[in-house]
Amino acid sequence: NAGVTQTPKFRILKIGQSMTLQCTQDMNHNYMYWYRQDPGMGLKLIYYSVGAGITDKGEVPNGYNVSRSTTEDFPLRLELAAPSQTSVYFCASSFIDSEGGAFFGQGTRLTVV
Amino acid sequence: GIQVEQSPPDLILQEGANSTLRCNFSDSVNNLQWFHQNPWGQLINLFYIPSGTKQNGRLSATTVATERYSLLYISSSQTTDSGVYFCAVEAWDDKIIFGKGTRLHILP
Numbered sequence: 001n002a003g004v005t006q007t008p009k010f011r012i013l014k015i016g017q018s019m020t021l022q023c024t025q026d027m028n029h030n031y032m033y034w035y036r037q038d039p040g041m042g043l044k045l046i047y048y049s050v051g052a053g054i055t056d057k058g059e060v061p062n063g064y065n066v067s068r069s070t071t072e073d074f075p076l077r078l079e080l081a082a083p084s085q086t087s088v089y090f091c092a093s094s095f096i097d098s099e100g101g102a103f104f105g106q107g108t109r110l111t112v113v
Numbered sequence: 114g115i116q117v118e119q120s121p122p123d124l125i126l127q128e129g130a131n132s133t134l135r136c137n138f139s140d141s142v143n144n145l146q147w148f149h150q151n152p153w154g155q156l157i158n159l160f161y162i163p164s165g166t167k168q169n170g171r172l173s174a175t176t177v178a179t180e181r182y183s184l185l186y187i188s189s190s191q192t193t194d195s196g197v198y199f200c201a202v203e204a205w206d207d208k209i210i211f212g213k214g215t216r217l218h219i220l221p
Contacts, residue, residue, distance in 0.1 A: 033209060035211075042213040042214050043199070043201075043211040045210065059208075059210070088154060090156065092209070099144070101144075101146050101158050102158075104148075104156040106154075
């Protein structure tokens with residue numbers, strides 16, 4: 001099992017550009033999450049999904065969109081990138097009610113210039 | 114929403130020392146996890162511990178759900194234990210919320 005895979009690992013965007021961060025998991029987990037981590041800070045929840053076709057806002061959803069068309073994939077879309085979105089983005093997945101714990105990808109380091 | 118507070122925010126110890134990290138949460142939770150973020154940024158699962166006590170080598174954790182706190186114990190610290198330790202709780206709305214972490218630095 002590869003676990004949770006995020007692509008790309010690094011990306012530099014110009015202000016106003018858009019991009020999609022990809023996240024896929026092969027553990028048949030129902031729940032998936034997107035977090036951002038600013039330097040020296042904790043993780044903030046952007047969006048989460050409890051199953052295919054269902055998404056909900058987290059703590060900091062503004063400027064982002066998500067979709068969950070399959071159990072395996074949970075892409076995060078940035079529209080009109082801003083310098084405030086410079087951060088490390090983590091995707092995670094778990095079984096229902098995070099039974100057994102949530103497992104994280106390696107992260108995507110995004111810089112908006 | 115639920116609040117998760119970790120203490121202390123920073124901790125510097127000599128190699129071989131023991132430490133206790135604390136996580137308080139403001140409401141009842143479904144689940145609780147402890148993570149270690151290493152200097153390369155990778156998040157490593159340490160414990161999934163909604164209640165009770167678990168041990169894994171030099172690390173152990175205890176969660177007292179009725180009193181809304183969890184403790185992570187690190188014994189005989191090694192330099193490889195350095196990094197940030199996060200507590201994360203799953204609230205009843207399915208959100209997993211992180212504390213701000215405890216930054217641990219072990220001196221050789």
